[in-house]
Amino acid sequence: MTNSSNKYILLVITAALISACSVTNKYERPTTLKTDQLYRDESSTDSTSIADMPWNTVFKDEKLNALIQKGLDQNLNLKNAIENIVQARATLRQSKLAYYPTLQLDASATHSKQSEASLNFGGANINTLTTTYKLGVSTSWEIDVWGKLSSSKRAALATYLASDAAKQAVQTQLIADIANNYFLLLAYDKQLEITEQTLKSRIENVETIKELKEGAIVTGAAVVQSEANQHAAEVLIPDLKQNIRETENALNILLGQAPGPIDRGVLGTQIIPEKIAIGMPAQLLNNRPDVRQAEFNFRVAFESTNLAKTYFYPSLTLTASGGFSNLELKDFFSNSIFYSIIGGLTQPIFNQGKNKLRLTTAQSQQLQAYNSFQQSLLVAGQEVSNALYSYQMAVEKEDSRAKQIAALEKAVDFTQELLEYSSATNYTDVLTSEQNLLAAQLSGVADNLQKLQAVINLYRALGGGWK
Numbered sequence: 001m002t003n004s005s006n007k008y009i010l011l012v013i014t015a016a017l018i019s020a021c022s023v024t025n026k027y028e029r030p031t032t033l034k035t036d037q038l039y040r041d042e043s044s045t046d047s048t049s050i051a052d053m054p055w056n057t058v059f060k061d062e063k064l065n066a067l068i069q070k071g072l073d074q075n076l077n078l079k080n081a082i083e084n085i086v087q088a089r090a091t092l093r094q095s096k097l098a099y100y101p102t103l104q105l106d107a108s109a110t111h112s113k114q115s116e117a118s119l120n121f122g123g124a125n126i127n128t129l130t131t132t133y134k135l136g137v138s139t140s141w142e143i144d145v146w147g148k149l150s151s152s153k154r155a156a157l158a159t160y161l162a163s164d165a166a167k168q169a170v171q172t173q174l175i176a177d178i179a180n181n182y183f184l185l186l187a188y189d190k191q192l193e194i195t196e197q198t199l200k201s202r203i204e205n206v207e208t209i210k211e212l213k214e215g216a217i218v219t220g221a222a223v224v225q226s227e228a229n230q231h232a233a234e235v236l237i238p239d240l241k242q243n244i245r246e247t248e249n250a251l252n253i254l255l256g257q258a259p260g261p262i263d264r265g266v267l268g269t270q271i272i273p274e275k276i277a278i279g280m281p282a283q284l285l286n287n288r289p290d291v292r293q294a295e296f297n298f299r300v301a302f303e304s305t306n307l308a309k310t311y312f313y314p315s316l317t318l319t320a321s322g323g324f325s326n327l328e329l330k331d332f333f334s335n336s337i338f339y340s341i342i343g344g345l346t347q348p349i350f351n352q353g354k355n356k357l358r359l360t361t362a363q364s365q366q367l368q369a370y371n372s373f374q375q376s377l378l379v380a381g382q383e384v385s386n387a388l389y390s391y392q393m394a395v396e397k398e399d400s401r402a403k404q405i406a407a408l409e410k411a412v413d414f415t416q417e418l419l420e421y422s423s424a425t426n427y428t429d430v431l432t433s434e435q436n437l438l439a440a441q442l443s444g445v446a447d448n449l450q451k452l453q454a455v456i457n458l459y460r461a462l463g464g465g466w467k
Contacts, residue, residue: 052279060271071256084166169289
């Protein structure tokens, strides 16, 4: 081969390698994402966030922490998410192995009988019955000139990272669900306690009203009203007990176990972090597992577009085979060596527009993935804003609710005393004040629950619980 030919081949290879750099693009996070206003009216320049706190330091109730740990160990959805990671890891390893040539071993014995008439050798003595023995190896290697294999590997890596982020998202949601249901259970316990105490008081009140009737201080209508008031409290208890049972069962599903009682504390002893730090909105890109999952899915689509581009360029493969082949086993290694080496270059010319349609589809899917990425970020901001505002409103209600309950407690005492010692009031006043007091007490429990659950939801919305 002449020097000019060598130079020409070298020039072609160099041009091919240079052009390969422009076939696929390197992934960079989109700069069009806007995070400044994600928290609505809240703005922060402090990167401190409760999302960076481990879950077992956010919650101070040891019984709750034990339930969360059990959920992390036993929850079936979380186990499935872990299996998704195993599958994605296997796919990633498979994509890495695509860089290496394949190698096959072929050992065969072929026994064949040919037709004498078809050979047309004019009566020559030809052996038409043969047995051929063969032992060989073959290999094939596709050279990644245009980045096809690299794009496939990066797509597999992004899929693996997305499955890992999905598992983290399941974990953060699981922690929040267990904590929310736990505090809901404590709230039902407290409401049941208040209702049972109220019922006990109203039973005693019925006896008092009956005595006042005998003293001609009240009428029979007051007695009937007091009994109705007693039954109004009684009818609340079965619903609360049903809520408790159903919440316990829901918690057991989260824990991956059969229905049963839940060991728990009391609502009044719950402690939440003193400082609710939310960090900066841009931190959601790294802290929120579902946002990270959406970005990794976008990266998969990005690499799929890169891969679609490579189909417009020729594929270069090298194949080789060799070994031994003979008609006799006793002379198997004597003059039996065979081999072949083939270099192939396949350039698509006409394939019914499949390459162009493949690229169009990939680009469209990439745009969809980007939209989903943006959507996940907006939803994350919405959840932070909602949870933070819910917490602020619960705190704002605390003082007013406490004053309302204190005033209603005095109103009940005053109306009961007036009923007993004065004709200036009637049992309707007592009835109204008692009903209002019970409603306010139950609402006070709901306010406390709102505050606790708002902290939980804010912790999850900021991306806490997976680190």
